[in-house]
Structures are given as structure tokens and as C-alpha cells.
Amino acid sequence: MxxxxxxxxxxxxxxxxxxxxxxxxxxxxxxxxxxxxxxxxIKDKLQTKKLDVDVVSIYRIIDCLEKNGxxxxxxxxxxxxxxxxxxxDTCEKHQxxxxxxxxxCEKCNSVEEIHCAGISNVIKKxxxxxxxxxxxxxxEFHGICNSCK
Numbered sequence: 001m002x003x004x005x006x007x008x009x010x011x012x013x014x015x016x017x018x019x020x021x022x023x024x025x026x027x028x029x030x031x032x033x034x035x036x037x038x039x040x041x042i043k044d045k046l047q048t049k050k051l052d053v054d055v056v057s058i059y060r061i062i063d064c065l066e067k068n069g070x071x072x073x074x075x076x077x078x079x080x081x082x083x084x085x086x087x088x089d090t091c092e093k094h095q096x097x098x099x100x101x102x103x104x105c106e107k108c109n110s111v112e113e114i115h116c117a118g119i120s121n122v123i124k125k126x127x128x129x130x131x132x133x134x135x136x137x138x139x140e141f142h143g144i145c146n147s148c149k
Contacts, residue, residue: 004031004082008070015068022053026061030071036079036104036111072100074111075138081111105145112145 001009008027009019017023025046030037037045039058046053053061062080065071071080083100101119103112116139123134 002031008065008068011068011070012064017064017068022057023061023064025051025053026058027065027070030065030080030082033082035109036074036077036081038077038079041079072102072113074102074104074140076104076140076142079111081113084113101139101141103145104140104142105148106142107144107148110145110147 005027008031009024012019012023026042029042029045039055039062042058042062043053043055062071066073066080069083071082073080081102101114101116103114104110119137119139123137126132127134
């Protein structure tokens with residue numbers, strides 16, 4: 001098993017979630033995918049492997065994985081991508097400068113997770129200028145990846 005799968009299973013167990021075969025199927029599929037996937041794409045890919053998981057269950061699994069910090073939602077396409085967990089051991093999600101932003105290639109559909117520590121200054125300026133208290137934000141950059149240039 002890959003590092004991602006091992007860490008994902010450990011995190012789920014630590015948070016008292018059962019490791020069902022359906023969750024394991026989805027985790028394994030997300031681990032192997034270079035692209036973000038929708039619930040329906042996950043269902044289709046599982047069906048080609050003769051694994052039957054209904055879409056409602058897939059949405060519940062995605063929700064569970066997101067709440068446990070194992071996937072990021074790509075809001076512009078309603079898809080999910082596995083998180084890079086190797087940096088999460090030292091990552092404090094409650095820190096002001098903790099952010100996960102996404103680079104999305106318009107040619108190959110690859111999704112790359114990046115951390116932008118400097119974004120906290122932008123958030124403070126927006127809050128000051130607008131007198132609006134920002135609790136959370138999402139940022140996706142769309143363009144062409146290095147492989148597709």
C-alpha cells in the first residue's frame with residue numbers, strides 16, 4: 001500500500017471511522033488518479049473494476065474524507081483530489097497562514113496542491129478594506145501546467 005493509503009487509513013481509524021471496503025476502494029482510486037474526480041467518475045471507474053458502489057455512498061465517502069483532511073474539493077468542477085499528506089503531520093489547520101490552494105491545468109486537467117503562506121497578508125487587507133471578517137476562503141488558479149507548455 002502507498003504512503004497516502006496507509007496515512008488515510010490511520011487517520012480514519014484515529015477518528016473512529018470504520019474502514020469499509022467501499023471507503024478503501026475510493027481511497028485507492030483517488031491515490032492512483034492524477035486528475036480530480038467527480039462522484040460519478042469515481043462510480044464509473046469502480047464499475048469498470050466490477051466494484052459496485054452507489055453514488056450516494058460515494059458522496060458520503062467524499063464528505064468523510066474531506067472532513068478528515070484527506071481530499072480537497074475542486075469547487076470549479078465539483079470534483080475531489082487527494083491531499084498531499086506528507087506535509088500534514090506538521091501542518092496546523094488553525095494557523096492563519098495555513099492554506100491549500102489548487103493549480104488546475106486546462107489542458108490535461110491535472111490538479112496540484114500548493115501552500116501559500118503569504119496569503120494571510122492579502123486576507124488582512126481585504127478584511128480591513130471591507131470591514132468583513134473572513135473565516136475561510138478557497139482559491140483555484142486555472143492555467144497551463146509545466147508539462148503541457
